[in-house]
Amino acid sequence: MSASRIPGRLRRMNKTQKLSVAGVSAVAAAALSLSLVPGNADAETEPQAVSGAPVVFASAAGASQAKTIQSSVIEQHSTAEQLIKASDAAKAKKAKSVSKEKAKKAKAKAHAKAKAKAKKAASKRGKQGASRSHSRTPVFSNNLDGWIKESLSIMKAKGIPGTYDGLHRNIIRESSGNPKAINDWDVNAVNGVPSKGLLQIIKPTFDFYHVGGTPHDQYDPVANITASANYAADKYGSIDNVNSAY
Template sequence: MSVSSVPRRLRRLNKTQKLSVAGISAVAAAALSLSLVPGNAEAETEPQAISSEPVVFASAAGAPQAKTIQASVIEQHSTAEQLIKASDAAKAKKAAAVKEKAEAVSKAKAKKAAAKRDTQAASRSESRTPVFSNNLDGWIKESLSIMKAKGIPGTYDGLHRNIIRESSGNPNALNDWDVNAVNGVPSIGLLQIIKPTFDAYHVGGTPHSQYDPVANITASANYAADKYGSIDNVNSAY
């Protein structure tokens, strides 16, 4: 039989369906064969008269051989289905494992990239942090940056002018002769501030020491802003 003579519906059958059709065909063929050949048939040398009685075919279900073939075909069909299901399950499991591995790799790469970005950001932030020199110019500039962040008014010129008048730029300057010194609270540091005033106007983020240049400048500028509007308005002892 040529391929073109096979009905299109049969050509579209899948493997399991084809197996079922083959099994059914085999059962039918076996049943027909068994029904046409009697069990006690013997070879005859002479032609037999054809009976006028209608031919009755034996039922396939009633023949033991047909039942055996049918059971075998059903078993093969069931086994084929099980194999197909097992194959599909194995493929699905493999695909899930591949997907899980890909997701794990992707997460690891994302985590590594995030860590790299954090490191780079920290490096950029550190590089932008200004470095002030450890001298009068650096102390004033660092104090101005803190004052700006805290909203304390004042300029470089106003700070520098008052520092030179009060201590000549010496952060360890100590007045031990005026009325404050007599009262036990001598004026100390660049802007000659006494301890009660320093404590009251100390700026957070700076050392709590009158001898620290930046802490002394910012506390004094904070006090001057409160009393005079700005350190720029101070031109004598304050």
């Protein structure tokens, strides 16, 4: 715009008004200059021309303020990093704790499982042992040979002496191997207590020398043999020492 076209009012600005306008321009330039100063600047910047306004240099106060802002940003950044690290550490600690708890539970579960398995195996072994023991239990025949052998196994368990030969010999002499034999003519019979069974034992003697685990019956072959052998052991040391009426 040429001077000839400037309104008369502006052309007539006095010196005070001109200085006022220049001052406003200077303030604006200073603000712009501060925004262009680097964050770490601590010296005056090179002069910058702004829209034809007078050249303005950044003041020491502006540089200090910029430096303070930069320091605050750095401090905030550092604090943020510390918070992130603390959060990561807390997460890692929690994950480790959870992992440790899971491992502990898994170990307890494995221990309980192993214990239950061992108990089951022990129970199975016990049943198998009982089964084997049962299968090893001898089965005696229901005849004179079987009765003598069964009586001998009981006598051995009870500590009653005697042999197969001693029992067999006395049985043949007393009853000829007849478990239902009864003497109804001797003095015992006269007294009302006849001798009965394989080894011809009277009731009072049978009752007194009866061996537990056998039937309480004078006519039972095994009960008769073991009670008579027990009586003979007490009176003669063993059934083997008996060679006649006893």
